[in-house]
Structures are given as C-alpha cells and as structure tokens.
Amino acid sequence: xSNTQEQDKLKTRRRGKELEAAILQAVRAELKEREYAAVTxxxxxxxxxxxKAVLYRRWANRAEIVLAAIRExxxxxxxxxxxxxxxxxxVCGILRSMNLNNTQLLSKxxxxxxxxxxxxxxxSVLFPEGRSSRSMSIVLQRAVERGEVSGEAVTPRLLTxxxxxxxxxxxxxxxxxxxxxxxxxxxxxxLPLIQKR
Amino acid sequence: xSNTQEQDKLKTRRRGKELEAAILQAVRAELKEREYAAVTxxxxxxxxxxxKAVLYRRWANRAEIVLAAIRExxxxxxxxxxxxxxxxxxVCGILRSMNLNNTQLLSKxxxxxxxxxxxxxxxSVLFPEGRSSRSMSIVLQRAVERGEVSGEAVTPRLLTxxxxxxxxxxxxxxxxxxxxxxxxxxxxxxLPLIQKR
DNA sequence: CAAATAAGAAACTTAAAGTATCTTATATGT
DNA sequence: ACATATAAGATACTTTAAGTTTCTTATTTG
Numbered sequence: 237x238s239n240t241q242e243q244d245k246l247k248t249r250r251r252g253k254e255l256e257a258a259i260l261q262a263v264r265a266e267l268k269e270r271e272y273a274a275v276t277x278x279x280x281x282x283x284x285x286x287x288k289a290v291l292y293r294r295w296a297n298r299a300e301i302v303l304a305a306i307r308e309x310x311x312x313x314x315x316x317x318x319x320x321x322x323x324x325x326x327v328c329g330i331l332r333s334m335n336l337n338n339t340q341l342l343s344k345x346x347x348x349x350x351x352x353x354x355x356x357x358x359x360s361v362l363f364p365e366g367r368s369s370r371s372m373s374i375v376l377q378r379a380v381e382r383g384e385v386s387g388e389a390v391t392p393r394l395l396t397x398x399x400x401x402x403x404x405x406x407x408x409x410x411x412x413x414x415x416x417x418x419x420x421x422x423x424x425x426x427l428p429l430i431q432k433r
Numbered sequence: 434x435s436n437t438q439e440q441d442k443l444k445t446r447r448r449g450k451e452l453e454a455a456i457l458q459a460v461r462a463e464l465k466e467r468e469y470a471a472v473t474x475x476x477x478x479x480x481x482x483x484x485k486a487v488l489y490r491r492w493a494n495r496a497e498i499v500l501a502a503i504r505e506x507x508x509x510x511x512x513x514x515x516x517x518x519x520x521x522x523x524v525c526g527i528l529r530s531m532n533l534n535n536t537q538l539l540s541k542x543x544x545x546x547x548x549x550x551x552x553x554x555x556x557s558v559l560f561p562e563g564r565s566s567r568s569m570s571i572v573l574q575r576a577v578e579r580g581e582v583s584g585e586a587v588t589p590r591l592l593t594x595x596x597x598x599x600x601x602x603x604x605x606x607x608x609x610x611x612x613x614x615x616x617x618x619x620x621x622x623x624l625p626l627i628q629k630r
Numbered sequence: 631c632a633a634a635t636a637a638g639a640a641a642c643t644t645a646a647a648g649t650a651t652c653t654t655a656t657a658t659g660t
Numbered sequence: 661a662c663a664t665a666t667a668a669g670a671t672a673c674t675t676t677a678a679g680t681t682t683c684t685t686a687t688t689t690g
Binding site: 634636651659 | 661662663664665666667668669670671672673674675676677678679680681682683684685686687688689690
Binding site: 248249251276277278288289292297298 | 645646647648649650651654655656657
C-alpha cells in the first residue's frame with residue numbers, strides 16, 4: 237500500500253509514448269505541489285525516474301515541457317455540451333466549465349510559459365486553432381431552433397462575448413469566478429443582447 | 434554629440450530619489466530594447482552607472498524593480514477625459530488610450546512579473562486601488578446628463594464592460610486593438626445595453 | 631570638521647539551465 | 661536467436677545570472 241507516485245523503480249526501462257506520458261504526468265504533479273518558478277528540469281527528471289538528457293531530447297526547454305503537460309489536459313473534452321433546455325442555463329454551464337478547466341494547472345503556469353517562450357500571445361496557447369467557440373456555437377444553434385434567439389443577432393463578437401468576459405475575470409483575479417459573476421455576465425450582458433424582444 | 438543614455442560618467446555620486454529615478458529609467462530603457470527575460474540586474478546596474486548592491490538595497494528582486502519601473506508610467510494620468518460630445522466617441526477614446534498605455538512596456542513584462550512574484554493576481558498590478566474606472570464614470574455621468582443614457586442602466590458590471598473586453602483583447606493577442614475591434618465592442622455590445630430606447 | 635550614511639566596485643556563492651559523454655537495456659530485422 | 665541500431669539513464673560539465681558580502685570612499689548632516 238501507499239505508493240504516491242512511482243513504482244518500485246528499476247523495473248524496466250520505459251520508452252517512447254509510455255515514457256513520455258510518465259514524464260508529462262510528473263510535470264503536472266510537480267506543478268500541483270509548487271509554483272511554476274520552482275518546477276525544475278532536475279525535479280521533473282527525478283520524479284519521473286529518468287534524467288535531464290531524456291527531457292531535452294523531447295522538449296527544447298522548461299516552458300515547452302510544461303506547456304505540453306498542460307495541453308494534454310486543458311483543451312477540455314468538449315465532447316458534449318449539456319442541454320438544460322434554455323440558453324441561459326446552457327451558457328452558465330459553459331462558464332462554469334471554464335472555471336474548472338482554466339483555473340487549475342493552467343493559470344498557475346501560464347504566465348511563466350508565455351514569459352519564457354518570448355512574445356507568444358496568450359491567444360495562441362489557449363486557442364491553437366482559432367478563436368471560435370465550438371460549445372457556444374452549439375448552444376446558440378439550439379437557442380435559435382427553440383426560438384429564443386434570432387439567427388441574425390449572433391455575430392462573431394457576440395458568440396464569444398460570455399467567454400471573453402469570463403476569461404478576463406479568471407485571468408484578472410487568478411481564481412474561479414463566483415456564481416454572482418457568472419450570473420452578471422449572462423443576465424446583465426449576454427441575454428439582453430441576443431434575446432428576441 | 435550623440436549621447437544615448439548616460440552622461441560622461443564619474444561626474445558626481447548620485448543618491449536617494451535622483452539615483453532611484455535614474456535606475457528606473459534604465460530599467461525602462463532595457464525593457465524597450467530586449468525581452469523581459471533578457472533584462473538582467475547586471476545590465477540595469479551597468480546602464481544606470483551603478484552596481485547591483487545598490488539595486489538590491491532598494492528592491493528585493495528583478496520582478497520588483499521592473500514592476501516599480503512600469504508603475505511609474507502605467508497608471509496613466511487620467512487627468513482629463515476628453516469630451517467628444519457623445520458617449521460613443523467618448524468610450525472609443527478611452528479604449529484607444531488603453532491601447533497606448535497597456536501595450537508598450539506593460540504587456541512586455543507583465544507575464545514575467547506575475548510569474549516571478551508568485552500567485553499575485555493580475556488585478557492587483559493593474560488596479561492597486563480597486564476595479565472601478567474613473568474615466569468610464571466620468572463619461573457615463575456626462576451621457577446621463579445629455580440624456581443619452583438612463584442612470585439606472587449603469588450597473589458596476591456595465592461600467593467596466595468596455596474596459597474588460599478591451600483588456601481581454603490586449604492580453605489575448607499581446608498587441609494593440611484594431612479600430613474594428615474597438616468599434617465592435619462599442620457598437621455591438623456596449624451601446625445597445627445602455628442607450629435609451 | 632567629525633561622524634554617520636549610503637554609493638560604488640569587486641569578488642563570491644548558489645541554483646538551475648542546458649550540454650556532452652558514456653554505458654547499457656530494449657527493440658527490430660534478418 | 662543473434663547482431664545491430666536506437667534510445668534510456670547516469671554523471672559530470674559549462675554557463676549564466678541571481679543574489680550576497682565585504683570593503684573603500686564620496687557626500688550629507690549636525
């Protein structure tokens with residue numbers, strides 16, 4: 237019993253994808269325990285039972301390895317967007333999921349990563365494939381079908397509006413949004429702009 | 434002729450506020466020339482004609498000294514908010530000024546500073562004295578007097594809405610907003626929410 | 631003009647990034 | 661099953677910059 241991270245060591249020599257997965261998991265474990273600045277290549281190597289040389293064969297530097305570790309988890313599986321029966325609750329659901337996904341590992345490391353990778357904009361980390369929001373598209377499609385929203389009202393700007401405001405909150409305060417904040421964004425800003433009158 | 438930064442050196446020995454101002458100016462000069470990661474204490478000391486010991490007597494670490502250098506410039510002198518005669522242009526003016534002030538030194542260093550200072554939220558750097566926006570208050574006050582906007586429409590959330598969206602853009606893309614983006618924020622989002630119908 | 635204070639120079643310690651070299655386990659092709 | 665290629669893992673090394681320490685000397689202040 238009680239086996240925190242690794243196996244008994246000296247089992248076998250891991251390779252390829254198996255080894256890589258173990259390393260990235262070690263990165264996430266380190267990131268949970270300490271600040272980004274205190275996560276070292278030595279520490280990662282030790283925790284994953286390998287050596288720095290192995291890390292540098294796969295990633296160019298610390299920022300890259302941490303980014304890889306986060307990307308594995310962060311592009312949240314948007315598989316399905318739950319249908320609560322009305323736009324309001326659907327959008328609140330999306331914002332709550334941002335709360336979960338963005339504030340854990342990501343916000344802890346994101347500043348360091350961007351800083352060390354040079355002038356790489358935050359956008360390219362968060363949306364490797366552009367800004368559009370799949371989940372918002374789905375939710376608004378439904379709303380149009382229900383007759384809650386008129387199709388013409390949905391511009392690209394409005395499509396991402398709740399997510400933009402939520403991101404601003406999360407980054408600004410570095411903690412999950414409150415339910416009050418979510419309600420403000422949806423009820424005071426988003427709904428009045430898209431609902432049919 | 435041609436004297437980029439410093440004087441002839443070995444003039445006199447500066448002290449107190451005079452010395453401090455020269456150091457912070459050197460920090461800003463360094464920050465203009467290179468990335469945050471490449472700004473070193475040695476470099477700052479050399480450029481300002483002093484030594485590392487002097488820097489460490491005043492600031493605890495690199496992040497602190499850079500933050501001090503930026504703070505001197507960033508809390509933009511909101512002295513007066515120009516009156517263009519209508520809310521729309523007034524708000525566009527505020528967003529354009531964010532464009533100027535936020536994207537120069539700040540966005541270059543902000544990620545590194547936050548990362549190195551620990552879990553300090555961005556908010557506390559950007560708004561040492563709370564979130565409310567003085568300039569937006571002034572502009573909306575005028576709008577209410579003109580009869581463009583009804584006083585009850587102005588909630589705290591709506592008060593900072595254009596600024597929140599602008600900040601999101603600037604941070605996300607790490608560059609000034611385009612005029613199109615400013616127009617979208619104001620015309621598609623802000624005005625429809627506050628204008629009398 | 632004496633004493634206190636802080637500037638400036640220089641040498642030092644430490645931490646961690648990143649590199650290079652070598653040995654050896656494992657996979658793969660024949 | 662065996663030879664060969666490939667990559668893992670250990671270890672030692674170089675380099676860079678942060679942060680510290682010590683000492684000398686200019687300037688302020690009383």
